[in-house]
Amino acid sequence: MDDEDSPMLIEGRQMSKSVRQPMAIPRRFLPSMSLLTAFEAAARHQSFTIAAQELAITQSAVSRQIRLLEEQIGCQLFVRDKQTVRLSEAGAAYAREIGEALRRIGTASLNLHANPHGGTLNLAILPTFGTRWLAPRLPRFFELHQGITVNLSTRLTAFDFESDPFDAAIHFGDRPWAGSEGVELMGEMVLPVGAPSFFNTHPVKSAADLVELPLLHLASRPDHWERWFSRHGTTVGRLRGMLFDQFATAAQAAGSGLGLALLPTFLIAADLDRGDLVPALNAPMESPERYFLVWPAGRGQHGPLAHFREWIVDEAQALGR
Structure with a gap:
């Protein structure tokens, strides 16, 4: 979603009505934080030496912690090749999960501290x-x-x-x-708007006059112009024009005279009040989404x-x- 711009599809799994306690994970599958931070740093840098410098410990200490972690989970995380190391396929997958988990722990701790x-x-x-x-x-x-x-x-x-x-x-x-x-x-009303100077060279008297004008489109609402034309009694074919992923950039483009944008009135109220944007027609449309x-x-x-x-x-x- 820009916002608005792009509808956000929130997904999740259906939860049962009864609350179930999560099953406890056996301790042998819960490595210590020191092992995990050593692994995360080594995986991120692809180097035990640089990880040791970041963690302010020795390179041998990092190597020892990685070995302990591999022994604990029963899987080789790094491929050792002479003086270099690289993540194994399993190690790369584990690094993604551990990196995200540590980030979330850090964020939660920072939020609580603040x-x-x-x-x-x-x-x-x-x-x-x-x-x-x-x-x-x-x-x-x-x-x-x-x-x-x-x-x-x-x-x-x-x-x-x-x-x-x-x-x-x-x-x-x-x-x-x-x-x-x-x-x-809330819902929203959208209105076709453009820069005042745009209408000096593109006079508009009806919805049909907009069909041949440069129209600005939102990626998240690809059919809104077609809906607007239909709502106001105008049949159109395939519409073309610049594509934007956010309302703010579409509004800026419209205000710069690049074309007409179909925008929610409550989000461009200040632009309308200042006169940076003006309606092409007094022809709003209520969006079906909320x-x-x-x-x-x-x-x-x-x-x-x-x-x-x-x-x-x-x-x-x-x-x-």
Whole structure:
């Protein structure tokens, strides 16, 4: 999703109604942190020597820890060739998993260190929605909940709550999402807009006049122009034009006179007020998709998420009033 721009398909596995305790992993399959950090550094650098320098230990200590790890899990992780080492096929796969696991442990520890009392919300956002609508409103949330930290990460592609470390996400699209829960925030009205100078050389009186004009398209909404023309009684064939992955760049291109973009009015309100963008026609269209706040099933009572959900629903409702 740009946001908006690109519908984010949230996937997950269906959870049973009963809560099951995870099976304990035998201790022999849980290497110590010192072994794992030595392996991760050696795998990242493809060198025991550079890993030793990074960890401030000796090269022989790194080599010994890698050997202990290989013995513990019963698998060769590195291929030793004279004075060089390289990951084995199994080692490369293990390195990807361990690197991500250590990153998540580090992020969780950093979040707790930065905010030991209020809690943290890791939120995936749509880029333009996040910068133009959410970010300007966040100070009001922090005034109400001063102990909570909100970490924002933009996502343009589909992701799975089970593999991405998010507590929630802003989603634009349709229901439902297997293994996820959500609350509707708002809809949107889109409007064809361009730079004032564009219309000096491209006069527009009806929807049909737009067919031959340069149209700017969003990769996440490839059929929105066709929907708009259909909504306003104009039959079109295959439409061509520049393609963008985010609303912000499409809006900038439209404002620079490159063509007409079909954009949500609530995201370009400031551009319209300044006169940087003007409507080609007073001919809006309501998008069939909606904006949602979604979270993994069973995690809705996470404190920071519960507070954020209550707040953002109120903010979205205020927009519609």
